[in-house]
Amino acid sequence: MEQISVIGTRRPFTQAADTAALFRDVPGFSSYKTGGIASLPVLNGMADDRVATFVDGMPLMADCPNHMNPALSQISLDEVAHSVAIAGITPVSLGGDSTGGTISVERKDPQFAKEGKVLITGDGREDWRSNGGGSGAGGSLTIANDMLSLRYSGSYTHASDYTAGGRGGRVLSSNYLSFNHDVTAGLKLKNHLFSLTFGQQNTPYEGFPNQYMDETNNRSTFVNGKYLGTFNWGTLEARGYWQHVTHAMNMLADKGGHSATTGMPMNSDGRTAGYSLVATLPLGRSHQLKLGSAFSHDGLNDWWPPLEGSMMMGPEAFHSLNHAHRDHLGHFIQWDAQWSPRWSSELGMRSDVIMMNTGTVSPYQGLSSMSDMGMNMGGSMMGMGGMAGMDMSNMGMSGMSMGSTNQEAARAFNKARRGRTDDNFDVTALLRYKANAYLNIEGGYARKTRSPNLYERYGWSRESMTARMINWFGDGNGYVGNLNLKPEVANTASVTFRLHDAADHQWEAMVQPFYTYTHNYINVVRIGALSRGFNLLQFENHNAQSYGINASGRATLWDGDKWGTGEISTQLNWVKGQDFKTHSGLYQQMPLNGSIRLHEHFGPWHGMAEIVLVKAKHTVDWVRNEPRTPGYALLNLGAGYHWSKYLQLDVSLDNLLNQRYALPLGGRAVSTAGSPPGPVLGMGRSVNLTLREHF
Secondary structure, three states: OOOOOOOOOOOOOOOOOOHHHHHOOOOOEEEEEOOOOOEEEEEOOEEHHHEEEEEOOEEOOOOOOOOOOOHHHHOOHHHEEEEEEEEOOOOHHHOOOOOOEEEEEEEOOOOOOOOOOOEEEEEEEEEEEOOOOEEEEEEEEEEEOOOEEEEEEEEEEEEOOOEEOOOOOEOOOOOEEEEEEEEEEEEEEOOEEEEEEEEEEEEEEEOOOOOOOEEEEEEEEEEEEEEEEEEOOEEEEEEEEEEEEEEEEEOOHHHOOOEOOEOOOEEEEEEEEEEEEEEEEEEOOOEEEEEEEEEEEEEEEEEEOOOOOOOOOOOOOEEEEEEEEEEEEEEEEEEEEEOOOOEEEEEEEEEEEEEEEOOOOEOOHHHHHHHHOOOOOOOOOOOOOOOOOOOHHHHOOOOOHHHHHHHHHHHHHHHOOOOEEEEEEEEEEEEEEEOOOOEEEEEEEEEEEEOOOHHHHHOOOOOHHHHOOOOOOOOOOEEEOOOOOOOEEEEEEEEEEEEEOOOOOOEEEEEEEEEEEEEEEEEEEEEEEOHHHOEEEEEEEEEEEEEEEEEEEEEEEEEEOOOEEEEEEEEEEEEEEEEOOOOOEOOOOOOOEEEEEEEEEEOOEEEEEEEEEEOOEOOOOHHHOOOOEOOEEEEEEEEEEEEOOOEEEEEEEEOOOOOOOEOOOOOEOOOOOEOOEOEOEOEOOEEEEEEEEEO
């Protein structure tokens, strides 16, 4: 398996808010910040929905048109025991309906005591960040005997708006507050393990610098059951899950505030339920067969309540998605073989059926009635029901013709046949060769398929303000769905060369070139112009390619009693994408970037010095007016001390030189001035403290 990261504990100096930070050392991985809690993953230039993301085996989608609550935001970093990230050539056993790869995070399995004993154990964490006044805490407590286990885990994280480097000033709408609670019960009977987790996440608010909206409430409740059994014929893993998400958007104080008579309330309600079964059958000593079946149902309602006293946003609700659903039924077979001590292979095939539909929709009726009256507001605030502080002209509300536009769009959408079924097929082939004691080679091919998400297919509004509310890209444009979209089919070829010392302890180097050709890549075309240099875009199938090289290396510089152990590690990632129809770059491709890190361990002490290097971003998607960003270098330092295994203190200095820099994948700061506004700025200097306890 390529580009894999399995992590048992959180790495030192990592702040607790963003679970995606677990993967920042994985070659080919990058992420783009939306809110402070929610980073969206990118693997080899494939972002967000193109990466299948699992939390405890649940394939979770964002229940929001701006993807403010993606899967990795729904689990605290404290609770992650195992994590995997694989780009490109993903084994079919790790999921389908993705073209970029797979990310999976798992909570700890239940802990049990030795026979006749009682186990009481737990851990805690407290952290603080100077930039933005961030703080957080978390902990867990387990009580168990040799058969039964009960664990409670809880955490919270909070921050105010952070300050950009240099003289960048405060980055508006970058504040957040979130709580997580869950209880896990476990039962162990000989070769059988049962676990059941019930949990809830509550996010009262989260700001988004690159969105017109902020998250004003998000509550997620879930139940997840797992069974793992060992039999004479092999192993069986079974999971069942259910999740309910209620999500609300409006504008926090720095965008004009929200109440019953201000802002623009937007609500969504999502439900996920499903199962997965995986049987592993040894076929002799050298071969293994995996068989699997899975089903997941995702249902979503997206409606915008009428604004009290508004002549435009009412008098009835706006229905963006009405009882929409996306059902996924998948089956796979995977054969792993060890042909000789030097040669091994993996061959897998997968079938996925994606069934989608949605009910009839409706726009604000008030817009149409005002249009019929021939009223032209010219982007002013007159008659807006007291929406002071919300600059509607920035959102393109220049005239009442938008009411009739949405009426016509809704009528056409409601008359159309909306049900769609996609029959997708994936295949993965990998060959591994151990050339000698110093060189391993792995090469392979994958055919991966992804069907559109609900908004790519069913976003119907063509009016400026409402279309801009569908934008998980953070670029300020407005997006319109397309009922005629076809699934993406990505063909990826990759080879990995890994050099290492004979003992595999002192040094290693990895180089991995890859190429992906995507048929029916879901991109966009311009269908209209909006204010402030933005555009109205519609999803459309194109053909595209992406290619690049990932490289990494590490070496032990010294190892002895006098100076402890010192290790240097490096990483380099480069990817380039191109749309064959528009001849533009693909959106949100990270420019050439890398890092150099020096670690030292000396008794109870450990320290780190790191330089992060990012080249200027020149290749952009001109269709979306993606901003170019200058290159930058950041210096980070860290040190820590642990007292036995029970207490550890970490201190770090991020962006020590307070470098001003723009986030290459961060989109545009739409709540600031400018036509169009500039890119979102990264965080300036910050002192971070983390204290961990274990008992």
